[in-house]
Amino acid sequence: MPEEPEKDPAGEELAAMIAEIRERVRANYPEGRAVGGVALPDLAPLLHARDAAEAKVAAIGGVNPRRPGVLNGAIQLAKRTISRLLDWHVREQVDFNRAALAAIEAALEALNENNRALAQLADVRGPWAEWRNRWEQRLASTEHQLLRTMAEVKTAFDARIDQTSDELQRRMWDELATLRSDFAAARADYERLIQTELRLIRQREPLPAPPATVGGGGGASALPCLDYASLAERFRGSEEYVREKQRFYLPFFAGRGDVLDLGCGRGEFLELMREAGVAARGVELSPELAGVCRSKGLEVDCGDLLERLPALADGSLGGVFAAHMVEHLPPERLPGLIRAAAAKLRPDGVLAIETPNPECLAIFATHFYLDPTHVRPVPPGLLRFYMEESGLGRIEVHRLSPAVDDAPSLASLPADFREAFFGALDYAIVGWKL
Numbered sequence: 001m002p003e004e005p006e007k008d009p010a011g012e013e014l015a016a017m018i019a020e021i022r023e024r025v026r027a028n029y030p031e032g033r034a035v036g037g038v039a040l041p042d043l044a045p046l047l048h049a050r051d052a053a054e055a056k057v058a059a060i061g062g063v064n065p066r067r068p069g070v071l072n073g074a075i076q077l078a079k080r081t082i083s084r085l086l087d088w089h090v091r092e093q094v095d096f097n098r099a100a101l102a103a104i105e106a107a108l109e110a111l112n113e114n115n116r117a118l119a120q121l122a123d124v125r126g127p128w129a130e131w132r133n134r135w136e137q138r139l140a141s142t143e144h145q146l147l148r149t150m151a152e153v154k155t156a157f158d159a160r161i162d163q164t165s166d167e168l169q170r171r172m173w174d175e176l177a178t179l180r181s182d183f184a185a186a187r188a189d190y191e192r193l194i195q196t197e198l199r200l201i202r203q204r205e206p207l208p209a210p211p212a213t214v215g216g217g218g219g220a221s222a223l224p225c226l227d228y229a230s231l232a233e234r235f236r237g238s239e240e241y242v243r244e245k246q247r248f249y250l251p252f253f254a255g256r257g258d259v260l261d262l263g264c265g266r267g268e269f270l271e272l273m274r275e276a277g278v279a280a281r282g283v284e285l286s287p288e289l290a291g292v293c294r295s296k297g298l299e300v301d302c303g304d305l306l307e308r309l310p311a312l313a314d315g316s317l318g319g320v321f322a323a324h325m326v327e328h329l330p331p332e333r334l335p336g337l338i339r340a341a342a343a344k345l346r347p348d349g350v351l352a353i354e355t356p357n358p359e360c361l362a363i364f365a366t367h368f369y370l371d372p373t374h375v376r377p378v379p380p381g382l383l384r385f386y387m388e389e390s391g392l393g394r395i396e397v398h399r400l401s402p403a404v405d406d407a408p409s410l411a412s413l414p415a416d417f418r419e420a421f422f423g424a425l426d427y428a429i430v431g432w433k434l
Contacts, residue, residue, distance in 0.1 A: 236324070243268040248400070249321065252350050252430055253278055256318035262305045262341070263325035267293035274298070283308045306333065309340045317344045323354040324426075326383070327374050334378065335386050342390035345433040351392060353383060354400070357427040362403040362410070367425060383429050392431030399424030 236242065246269050253259055257279045261269050264282030266289060273280035281299040284290040290302035301308055305325075320341040326334055341351050356363050358377035368374055380397050387395055403422045404410045410422050 239266055239268055242266075243272060245400070246272055246323065248398075248428070249352055250276055252352055253280075253319050253321070256350070258317050259319040259321060260309075260312075260317050260344075262309070262320065262322040262337075263328070264293060264298075264300055265289055265323075267296055267298045267300065269321055269323060270298045270300070271296065306337060306340075309337070309344065312344050314343050315346045317349055318346055319350045319352070320345065321352050324356070326353060326355050326378050327368075327376065330375055335389070338383075338386045339390045342387070342392055342433060347433055349433040350430060351387065351433075352428060352430045354426055354428045355383075357399065357424050359427075360403050360421070360423050360425055362407060362422050363425050366406070380427050380429055387429065387431040391434055393434045395429065395431040398428045398430070399426075400428055401425040 249269070250272060253273065254276060255278075259273055259278055259280035261273075261280060261282035264270055264284050267282065270280050270282050270293065281301070282293060283301050283303065283305040284293065285302070285304060287302050290300045293300040322341075326337070329337065338351075345351065356368050356374075356377050358364075358379050363377070368377060384395050384397065401424055403425050404418065406425060407422075410418055413422065
């Protein structure tokens with residue numbers, strides 16, 4: 001095996017000293033490296049050039065050494081003599097060279113100071129950049145948290161608003177329903193009070209002479225001493241019920257004017273006409289019912305319709321309506337009524353009559369005889385004949401109020417038999433003036 005070279009303690013110590021000197025120099029002259037992301041200029045070439053220049057300046061006026069000897073000594077003496085003789089000539093150049101070296105040294109020191117300042121700045125910039133990054137991250141996190149909190153608050157606020165709105169709306173409808181119920185109860189009490197007072201007044205007064213007839217008939221079927229409004233409310237139905245059934249006639253009278261309601265009763269049809277914007281008025285025999293209509297703001301004349309109708313000018317009416325009135329008249333008065341109504345219509349004027357349907361046997365077992373002022377039912381064929389004889393045409397008959405709705409037990413009968421004998425409780429007949 002080859003022998004390991006012996007270690008030189010003196011050489012190792014010299015190398016350690018040189019390394020320490022280099023570290024101190026690098027600390028004093030930070031060059032050619034990056035500190036904190038800042039690139040510092042490399043001053044090593046400038047240092048080497050300065051050292052070389054200093055060596056050249058130091059060599060000015062010197063003599064190259066030679067080996068000892070007589071000849072060498074004579075040559076060295078001659079060179080030193082010549083150098084001293086030329087000293088006056090090169091003195092300015094030597095001064096210039098030294099001044100240039102001093103300037104280079106000052107510039108090098110300034111550059112070193114700049115590098116040290118940049119290094120210190122870089123050392124400060126590093127923590128500042130790290131703190132700024134942390135601050136921006138914290139800011140972004142805080143902003144995100146703030147936006148999320150605002151969104152949650154907005155959602156909760158909207159939900160609360162919706163809940164409050166629904167609650168207020170529900171409470172409002174409940175209060176309106178309660179108010180409506182209270183108004184309905186108060187109205188019912190008020191109407192009962194009025195009916196009671198009217199009944200007491202009628203009971204105190206003597207019977208009228210001569211007796212009047214319901215619906216303006218005159219002569220036969222005298223009006224008994226009873227509360228006819230209460231009778232209609234119980235056996236014909238409430239005003240709302242009758243008004244909804246009579247909406248069937250709106251298409252026939254829409255757009256017309258000067259409509260006359262014969263035997264207008266409580267004024268349900270007149271209210272529909274007012275709602276539809278059609279000018280209409282009524283004739284009613286009962287002062288009590290006429291007063292009810294006038295309290296609603298309706299135009300109603302109290303009197304015998306068989307006297308009021310002929311007094312009107314011929315061709316002055318756009319339409320005539322009579323609901324559950326003709327069955328109150330004596331048979332001999334009905335043709336004259338229809339002739340008079342037809343004479344008062346303008347061309348293309350309409351006459352609509354609603355009455356119980358005698359073709360339905362159920363009408364006799366239930367509704368017809370509940371009204372003691374009914375005289376006799378009028379078959380649709382007979383009314384059609386009277387209307388045709390009076391100059392009306394395009395006559396239509398409409399069956400209304402199926403009996404099976406009023407008496408569900410009729411559904412057990414055969415369909416054809418039920419339609420023939422237990423069809424509609426009422427019918428409407430409509431004709432136009434030709």
